[in-house]
Amino acid sequence: MPTNRGHLLTEQPNPAxxxxxxxxxxxxxxxFNREDQQTLSAIATAREALAEAITRTAAALGQGGRLFYIGAGTSGRLGVLDAAECPPTFCTPPELVQGILAGGAAALVRSSEGLEDIAEDGAAAMADHGVGATDVVVGITAGGTTPYVHGALQAARSRGATTIFMACVPAAQFPTDYDVDIRLVVGPEILAGSTRLKAGTVTKMALNILSTGVMVQLGKVYGNRMVDVAVTNSKLRDRAVRMLCDLTELDRDQATALLDASGQRVKLALLMHWCDLDAVAAAQRLQGCQGNLRAAISVG
Structure with missing residues (x-):
């Protein structure tokens, strides 16, 4: 990796x-408001690469694979955040989408940027997690050069995994040959080199699109509703009941009873109601349709 990174777009002073x-x-x-407009343009420019990442990742997860985000500093923390949101939003098992941060859990709350320079640690993380041919590894690095990330991606590629690279510098400044190359070019930061700003914002946006798009492809969504939501607190229970009311003719009491009968599973409750099935039969049909509610409804 280059030791002089002054030419990188993320390191340049911003004339504005x-x-x-x-x-x-x-x-x-x-x-800030003016500069942050560039995040929208960056996402638009990366639209085809993001779509390819969604397609490849959904295919891999549909075959039993896992999605890993790996990074250091802000980039790594954003990956951990996105991974942590998947179980409550889509009722996925914690191992399906995982965030790996240089320095581990301690680095979430205390800066440990020096660890980003150790490529071998990134490679070791791939071995520790048993990354294989059905998995997808997304390496996140604002400036594009983080050795920890490249060590992980190169090791993942050698293990047969799909590799996705996400950076905020143009490909001409730091070319790579990973499977999918996502460039989120937002220009120099207001505070020179502080990539927790625009680069962090656009990375969060891209991860939102990637993980949500994958879950849509996997049948975790019906219309625009999170029908696989994990009902783990009063807020989410209320959301689940309202969802059932909105999507059916049931009143709140009826929707609550249906939710309870389904074992707090909105997708199952909807299938039970629409196809006049008990919980066991509905669960069997859903399983036969790989959890896709729309497909399960059409079977009937």
Missing amino acids: SQTLDQLSPLELVDL
Whole structure:
């Protein structure tokens, strides 16, 4: 990896913020607002690569594979965050989508940037998690050069996994040959080199799109409803009941009773109601349709 990274877009000073230390609070907010518009353009430019990543990842997970995010610092923390949100949102097992952060759990709350320079640690993480041919590994690095990430991706590729690279510098500045190359080019940061800003924002946006798109492809969504939501607290129980009311003719009491009969599984409750099935029969039909509610309904 290059030791002089001054040429990278993420390291350049931003001409628009040269007087940052002289701005009023309102002027600073307005500047952030203008600069953050570039995140939308960056996502639009990366649309085809993001779509390919969704397609490849959904295919791999549909064959029993897993999705790993790996990174250091802000990039790694964002991967951990996205992975952590999948079980409550889509009722996925914790091992299906995993975030790996250089430095482990301690690095979530305390900076450990020095660990990003150790490529061997990234490779070791792939071995520790038993990454194989049906898995997908997304390496996240704002500046594109993080040795820890490249060590992981190269090891993952050697183990037959699908490799996806996500960075905020143009390919011309740091070319790679991974399976999918996602470039989220948002330009220099307002605070030069602080990639927790625009680069962090656009990375979070891209991960939102990737994980949600994959779960849609896997049948975890019906219409625009999270019918696989894990009902683990009062807020989510209320959401589940409202979802049943909205998608059926049932009142709240009836929807609550149906949810209870389904074992707190919205997707199962809907299939039970629409196809006049008990919980066991509905579960068997869903399983036969790989959990896809729309497909299970059409069977009847």
